[in-house]
Amino acid sequence: MAVSPRKIVHVDMDAFYASVEQRDDPALRGRPVVVAWKGARSVVCAASYEARRFGVHSAMPALRAERLCPQAVFVPPDFVRYKAVSRQVREIFARHTDLIEPLSLDEAYLDVTDCKTGLPSATAVAEDIRTAIRVETGLTASAGVAPNKFLAKIASDFRKPDGLFVVRPREVLDFLEPLPVERLPGVGKVMQQKLAELGIARVVELRAVDARELERRFGRYGRRLHELSLGIDERPVTPDRPTLQISSEDTFEHDLTLQDLAPHIERLAGKTWAACEREAAGEHGRIARSVVLKLKTSDFRILTRTTTPAERPASARGLAEIACMLRSRVSLPPRTRYRLVGVGLAGFVDRDSHEAQTELFHRLA
Template sequence: MPQPYQENNAVRKIIHVDMDAFYASVEQLDHPEWRGKPLVVGGNEARGVVAAASYEARKFGIHSAMSSALAAKKCPQLIFAKPRFDRYKEISLQIREIFYKYTDLVEPLSLDEAFLDVTENKMGLKSAILIARQIREKIKSKTGLNASAGISYNKFLAKTASDLNKPNGQAVILPEEAEAFLEKLPIGKFFGIGKVTAEKMQKLGIHSGKDLKEYSLQFLTKKFGKSGLHYFNIVRGIHLSEVQPHRVRKSLSAENTFEKDLISLKEMENQLYPIFEELMRRIEKIGIKGRTITLKLKYSDFTLQTRSKTLEQYPEKGMIWQIGLELLRQEEIPKPVRLLGLGISNLNITEEQEFLGSQLKIPFEE
């Protein structure tokens, strides 16, 4: 087995803390009459998209990114709550205050989850399992909300572990257990492998970590491009990315991978618009602007192309859409397209804004 990352002869101890159905749980916390009932945040019975679903709603097959109309059909008694991002930010800051009591090495991923490196921590505790339990207890005491946690020696495994005993639980993957655990893990449960990639792998006969491990780096790179190296490493428990505190956002984007490749320009234009709308939603929620607009194209053979344009002034909403179309049309699309993305960079964002910022988690596949 590969040796886990070590510093000063100590195996790194990483915790991934993930709030359970955060937005929906906050609404149920603040509205006692909604507790124990199926609830979603975002949209309404007629239109829109589900941003978050309570565990009661999930029993009906409702999940984030589902159309609100379909969610209402699945559960006629479903409660629709409007997002209250000021409230979510308020609670998120209370949770982060708890994190910083243990370590300054905190990498927030969004309002409701973060990585913590507790290899050396302010409490002088040797057990990351104990730290995770204390953090979850303090979050419950402070906010009234439940959190789950995963503990391991790298970020990928910690993230994977945090999903194992949800809701309101925690799990640990020890270095000596990692490879055996990953061999048994269904391919769709690997963090970073979305629905579309999982389906592609399953067509190749890759249904578990053990199956994935049988393929060479050369084969995976040929089939999955640069991501092939990532897949080759993670199934062996290798992930060297460190917890990055105070990371200032460099860009913001939205993208979608399609079940069927797009061939005509008209198809691409039609599919680009909902991606643009999602990007606008994220921009408006965080309250940032960017001078560079970038179009991302991933082709059927997994080759990647980006096209960008930088402006002297920060563009308004309509200009971003027009530039997105301009970038799409600026030259012939040479191959069928499996993924489209649109993003902004050269942002007017500070570290403080990034700390307070939020991303509405509408997870387009991969």
């Protein structure tokens, strides 16, 4: 029996934080705006489209952004305002469906297969949402409509900014064929390189490889790659999925010793901290209790070291210090070299319950 396909919409606000800043301060409109904290290790949280023309993009070191675009206006992030707009947008989504899965303050998946508003199509829902966002918040959003999550996310990027792109079920295979493999979820620089070595640059080439061959080379992810190449993605839209871990990692061109890792750990801690500010902000004030250091040796052994300090890290610097300290728990020979390091925050708890517990702890102490 044929199952009728799901209707998934991915909505993504355009240059969100920078757009909020330009909306609220007319002097910033039409100018390159970079949202970032001050400081040598700061990373860009968002860049306006005017700044992107100079090659500035989010997650880039702020110092590099300054070099690329010296005339940019740098604004520190104001998550209180971004969260308020995010809530407004979430309320617009909720008119159409309860199946809303936020990915961050400015992005969400919606399952509109059974839509509350009774609009005739997912495309109509997406247009209705985009209009409401424009009218009610003064900001623009892009949307992708597709039979599953990963296609909807690719589609929302296709007509950015202020655009809509629809992938109908019968168009899925043709839509995917010409795309570069790095568009697929999970294909980063390293996987892209590995696939390139096999002569695979586009989805059409990936699809031609036998599923068992992909599985042999890449394990379970190989199977997933095969499914993605066929446009298969059964992951449901999960409302308010709690964050398990937020992390950033880097693979090096040349393997490094444990000692050499300090500056990398510091940089990654900055990235992870910024991501946590963004992501956890969308989840009603959840906070991380644990710090994770991940390492991969030159012979591909993966090790993780985790600690839950009495005082949770309160800044990027604090996170970096704890992560650097976790190196002392690695007991491999000093000559061991590492090809990857990652810094993560985990053990998320509700801020309220955390504060209640801390208070109890102090009273007992």
